[in-house]
Amino acid sequence: MTPAARLQAATELLDRIVTAARDQGAAADTLIARWFAERRYAGSKDRRAIRELVYEAIRLLGVRPESGRAGILALARARPELVELFDGTPYGPPAIDPAEPVAEAGLMPKWLGLALKRSGLANAEQAALLQRAPLDLRVNNLKADRDAVAAEIPGSEPLPFLPDGLRIPSDLPVEQLPSFRDGRIEVQDAGSQLVSLASAARRGQHVVDLCAGGGGKTLALAAMMANHGSILACDVDRGRLQRLPPRAERGGVTIAETRLLNPGQEFHQLADQAGRADVVLIDAPCSGTGTWRRNPEARWRLSPDRLAKLGETQRYLMRLGAELVRSGGALIYVVCSLLDDEGASQAEAFLKAYPGWKAEPLLLGAGTAHGPGLRLTPLADSTDGFFVARMIRP
Template sequence: MTPQARTQAAIELLDAIIAAARDQGAAADTLIARYFAERRYAGSKDRRAVRELVYRAIRLLGARPASGRAAMLALAADDAELRRHFGAEGHAPAAIEAGEEAAVAGVAPAWLVKRLAASGLDKAAQTALLDRAPLDIRVNALRGKVAAVLAELPGAVPIEGLAHGLRLPPDSRVEDHPGWAQGAFEVQDAGSQHVALGCGAAPGMTVVDLCAGAGGKTLALAAAMANAGRIIASDTDRGRLGRLAPRAVRAGVTIAEPRLLDPGREAAALDDLTGGADLVLVDAPCSGTGTWRRNPEARWRLTPDRLARLVEVQARLLDLAATLVRPGGAVIHVVCSVLDAEGADQADAFLARHEGWRAERPDMAVGDARGTGLRLSPNAHSTDGFFVARLIAP
C-alpha cells in the first residue's frame, strides 16, 4: 500500500469505528482485524501503519467525530506529510476543500471532562488516561517462577510493589511464548494485580467472583489462595465465562467453579451461597474510564444516560453481594473507572443503605485515598484507573 492508500484505509476504518461507538457495536480492535482479514494484500507494515494512524486519531479526539475524514483532518492539522496524502494520485483521500472542518481535539466529551474534574482529576491526570499502556504480566505462582520468566522475556522488568508482576514495552507479544502456553504467566494490568491482592483472599476461603467475565481476577485470586479453597466464578455472559475453563486448565487452577447466571435472576442461582462466603468480589460493569489507554474509543461510547444505568447496575450487584457474605466477611467493590459516581460515591451509598457495615482500607502497595476506598490512576501509579473499596459485614 502507498502512504496515501494507508491514510484512506485509516479513514474507512475510523468511519466503521465511529458507527460502532454510536451504536454500541464491535470494538476498534475487532473492526481492524476484520478489515484486514478481507484485504489480504495488505502486508504487516501496512497493517501496523494503518493501525497506528487510526489510534493516533482516536486518542486525539475527545468527542466522537462526525466522520473518519474529519478525524484524519484533525490529525493532519499538525502533520504536513499527512496533509500531502489528501488529493494525491492513486487510492488516496480526496483533496481538502477550502473551509472543510476537522474534528476538535480533546480529552473527552465536554460533559465527561466536567465529571472527571469533579472527581478530582486535573488536566495532567486526565491526559494521562490516554497514554499508551505498557504490557503487564502476572507470573502465576502455581506454574512459574519470577526469575525464570524474567530470564525468558527480553525487556521485562519487575513492577514495584508486585512480587509477581512484570512489565514489558507497549505492543509486546507474549501469547506465542512457551511460558504463556504452559501457564507460567498471564497478561494482566498492574492495577488489576494490585486489586486482586487487595481483596485479601487466603487459602481455605470461600470466594465469590460475582462478575468474573473471562476470569482474569479469578485466576489471580486462586494463585493468592495457593489453589486451596473454593472460588465461585459467576457471570451472565456465557461467551466470556466460557473462556475461563481453558484458562484455568492452562494456569493449573482447580478451585474455580464457573456458574452462569440468568440476568435479573442472579440471586436465585446463588441462593446456596447465602451468608456463606468469606469474600465477594464485585468487579462490576462500569464506564471503563480507567482503561482508555487500551480502549480509547470507549470515550465515544459513553453517554450520561449510559453512565446512570451502569451506576444502577453496580448498586444492585453490591446489594446482592451483601446477602452472600458471612458475618464479618467482606465485599470488595471494584470498578475500572476514575469517576466518583462509580467509585467513592457508590461505596458511600452502599454504606448508607446497609446498617452496621463499615469500610476498611484495602491492603495495597499503591493507591490514593478517595472516599472510603483507594483510587489508582495512570498518572499517579502507572496503572489503569481503578477504584476499590473493602466493605465489611457486621
C-alpha cells in the same frame, strides 16, 4: 501498501469504530482485529502503521467525530505531512475538499471533564488518561517463579509493588512466548493485579467472582489461594465467560467453576450461595474512564444517561453481593473508573444502606486513599485507573 493506502485503510477502520461507538457496538480493538482478518494481504508493517494512525486519531478527538473521514482530516490538520497523501490515487484517500467537515481536537466531552474534576482529577491527571499504556504481565505462581520468567523475557522489569508483576516492552508479541503458551504468564495490567490483591483471598476460602468476564481476576484469585478452596465465577455474558475454562486449564487452575447468569434473575440463580462466601469480588460494569489508555474510544460512548444506568447496575450488584457474603466476610467493590459517582460515592452509599458494615483500610503499596477505599491513577501509579473498596460484613 503505500502510505496513501494505509491512510485510506485507517479512514475506513475509523469509520467503523465511529459507528460502533454511536450504536454501542464492538470495541475498537475487536473491529481492528476483524478488519485485518478480512485482509490477509496486509503485512505486519502495514498493520502496525494503520493501527497507529487509527489510535492517534481516536486519542486526538475528545468527541465522537461525524465520520472516519472527518476524524482523519483532523489528524492531518495536526500532522501536516499527511495532507499530501490525500491525492486521489488508487487505494488512497480522495483529495481534500476545503468545504468538507473536519472534527475538532479535544481531550473529552466538556461534561465528562467537569465530572472528573469534581472527582478530584486535575488537568494533568485527565491528560494522563490518554497516554499510551505499558504492557504488564502476571506471572502465574502456580507454575512459575517471577525471576525465572523475567530471565526469559528481554527488557522485562519486576513491578516492585506486585509479587508476581512484570512490565515488558510494549511491542513484544506476548502470545508467541513459550511462557504464555504453557500458562506461566497472563497479560494483566498492574492495577488489575493490585485490586485483586485487595481481596486478600486465602487458601481454602470460598470466593464468588460476581462479574468474572473472561476470568483475569478469577485466575489471579486462584493463584493467591494456591489453587486450594473454591471460586464461583459468574457473568451474564456467555461469550466472555466461555473464555475462562481454557485459560484456567492452560494456567493449571482447578478450583474455578463458571455459572452463566440471566439478567434480572441473579438473586434466584445464586440463592444457594447466600451467606456462604468468604469473599465476593464485584468488578462492576462501569464507564471505563480508567482504561482510556487502552480503549480511548470509550469516551465517545458515554453520556449522562448511560452513566446513570451504569450506576443503577452497580448498586444492584452490590445488593446482590451483600447477600452472598458470610458473617465476617468481605465484599470487594471495584470499578475501572475514576468518577466518584461510580466509585467512592457508590461505596459510601452502600455503607450507609448496610449498618454495621465497615470499610477496611487498604495498604497495597500503591494508590491513594479515597473515600472508603483506594484510588489508582495512570499519572500517580502508572496503572490503569481504578477505585477499590474492601467492606466487611458484621
